[in-house]
Amino acid sequence: MRVTLPFKAAAAPIAIEGEGEARPERVPRSSPWRLMLREFYESPVAVGALAVLVVLILAAVFAPWLTPQNPYDLRSIDLLDALLPPGETSMDGMVFHLGTDGQGRDMLSAMVYGLRVSIGVGVISCLIALVVGISVGLAAAFFGGWVETLLMRLVDLQLSMPSILVALMLVAILGQGVDKVVLALVIVQWAYFARTLRGSAMVERNKEYVEAAIGLDVGRLRVMFTHMLPNALPPLIVVASVQLASAIALEATLSFLGLGVPVTEPSLGMLIANGFQYLLSGRYWISVYPGLLLLVLIASLNLVGDQLRDVINPRNRR
């Protein structure tokens, strides 16, 4: 008997549907979070950055107990100690490991306190922006239709403007102060979170169970909070780490320009600006050391964020 197999006949593919030929990198998954953690630890650079970050945050939190001097306490500062290079000793025998500034403040102490202001402003603005962004993103995903279009256009508009321009505009309009800076940072950042959340929500929304739930009009809110939000969390964490870095950098920039936090509570940017006038006469330490600290802070945040992104989205890694 001959089985005729005319090739124009509707063919029944024997293949089990799959993405082409044998592709490697299919690993049996345990808990996704644990797996992420494990992959994160695979990069020594990222782990190092995380360690540095933890140390910096601890130093900022416990600044009063760690620093040899309270740089805001005028009684402990002696103008006669001004502009001492690193390693010099004060009149009363205290060693300035990183030198002193124009007022005779110990640079090391000033830097740790500055770190406190920088991290504080960055974290607070980032958290507020996160809440605003999540709300907008969820609202867009929840209402859909013209609300979504409008909100997302607003996000696009916001994202198309360079952050420094928006921040300058706000500071020019509102004036200066810590609250104004935080507000400016929130306005610069919220759109990133909104877009990220809505991106994940869109992916979720197209899944059948969500469509079904929405179609039935039961528990739309519940679907959003039990499915969309948790799924959006990993990308939001990545964005938050990168945004925190850029918020700190932007605050430092504004402070450097004299438009940021007030002189009474100098952030790292302000310290660098204060040192600018002494730089030209070769007293480098007042600007250079706070700058290095700022660099280490931002770089470790970015390195951690970068590794997190690779872990969460393996597409970028290969």
Next chain:
Amino acid sequence: MTAEPVLTVDNLQTHFFTRAGVLKALNGVSFSVEAGRILGMVGESGSGKSVTGFSILGLIDPPGRIVGGSVRLKGQELVGLPWAELRRIRGAKIAMIFQDPMMTLNPVLTIGTQMAEAIQSHEPVSRETALARARDALGLVGIPSPEERLAAYPHQFSGGMRQRVAIATAFLNHPDLIIADEPTTALDVTIQGQILYETQRLCRERGTAMIWISHDLSVVAGLADEICVMYAGCIVERGSVDAVIDDPRHPYTRGLIASVPSRNRRHQRLAQIPGMIPSLLELPPGCPFRNRCELADGACAEPPFETREGGRAWRCIHPVSLRARAIA
């Protein structure tokens, strides 16, 4: 069987060294193709068909690597050849047609540029000469007004037309062998028929050998002279199309044939092969098909050897027809 084969593949092994372990995509593949003949290579996704094609051309990306065996083109050993020398063979002596015509043509280069570079990479000819040859080749595969089409971009072509461009490109340098990796899978059935016809005709006219990779047994049966059935990185059965289709020896081949719908068996339930292809990461010793095979017994835990008979071969210790005959 008298002609010297154009391509001889012997015990080819390609492994992928992944984080999860060594993925043995090819486990000793052997076959040969003669000039002007078409070899059909069938199997499920993941059985190693495409890897075979890319291994022949030396285009396996890391973490993949050819770990053993030989590929000889008219006597010349290709395995272990330096990249620069392989480059001179690719596209000139062995051409390849890819699966998805939507993805294989570079979206920002004109068709003319992409065809001309195939010639200019191997021959010191002017761009004009190359374009003229490209134009003729396009005419040959039935593309209307080829002159204008040379200046067009891939997105201005339909899928079928793009695949014709790929076929025309493959024949440009009069290669000894063309490897076609499921070139019609993404196309409509009518277009598929036309493309199959054109390719077959060109191969016969020019004496080009061809390896036609497909998961569709009916296509291969209608097109090819020889057939190789792949399963889990091995060729489990090979021989002339007539012999293999009419009288399959390997239970897997028999299962494949039975699962193709046919007019003769309209109201019967289609036969299925139960289960799935095993993971190539932890391939157990012995016959890889044994957990899906109804004829399997304890003896199948030993690695199966290849039995040759006439012009055909199979890799099974309980070949189907022999047993049937013995019972009769």
Next chain:
Amino acid sequence: MARDLLKDFHQTAISAEGPPMTEVILRRFLQAILVVFAMSLFVFVGIYGIGNPVDLLVPEDMGPAARAEIISHLGLDRPLYIQYLTFLGNVLQGDFGNSFVYNTPALQLIMSRLPATLELAVAAMIISTIFAVPLGLWAGLRPKSISGRSIMVGSILGFSLPTFWVGLILILVFSIWLGWLPSSGRATGTVFGIETSFGSWQGIQHLLLPAFNLALFKLALIIRLVRAGVIEAMQMDYVRYAFAKGVSDRRVMLVHVLKNIMIPVVTVIGLELGTVIAFAVVTETIFAWPGTGKLIIDSIYQLDRPVIVAYLMIIVALFVFINFTVDMIYLILDPRARARMVGTA
């Protein structure tokens, strides 16, 4: 954003012909106009709605009578929407009022400073492109090699370096310690009747440090963009197919890969030009570069409101114009873009 652009770019395979080019251009143009209007409303509301316009527009050291006269003269006692229309009308005529400090039209003031800023921004973009594309290409081709990884870690450092601090370090090293380059100011020479820094060796010397400073941030961005594009393109079937045709490695890289990634890269470089102009504020302040950025910071210090408003509006308009131009270039470069742009518009 850059990465999205690339993804979008690779995933599309639209075979349909788009609508006529003119329609697409018109649509984009209208969108651009709309953005400018939105921003004018934003600036207006910011100054007239949130802040006190009298404080903003009237110098503080004026008597109450003069104040009242100015208020009625400026129409600040009229309803808000009429005020907006007046504001808009004036802006359209290029009238932003006079600078309190220089007592010259604000627009004129900004226009006189704009060439210096544009020159700096363009120089910065050129520097970063020249360095970034080869580095990105290398890192993309060998993502796992030590050199590839080093480029990536280096680019993160570049990303993280606070621009203003790098400026200080550059001055410290090249001006104070080595004494090679001047630390501040701008010098010009005349080429083809245009006064520019490129016109004299001295001008170029003055330009080098600030331009490099401004380039650094974008350098890291472009390296990452190019690298991501190369990695993505190298996995595309068309690259494998090109290899299967026997095309040489060099041609695959320089024609198949580079041409594909150049479209998003050129787009991003164009878009970033706007950002660079905005970020020039910092660099200009450090290097005392007489551009618009220095002007705006001085104006904010001195509460020179008309100049602030004029600066914001002009920079936004410039920014939108650049985006529009880049969109158009994208349309021309990518044979498939037309259909898609209309799809998303």
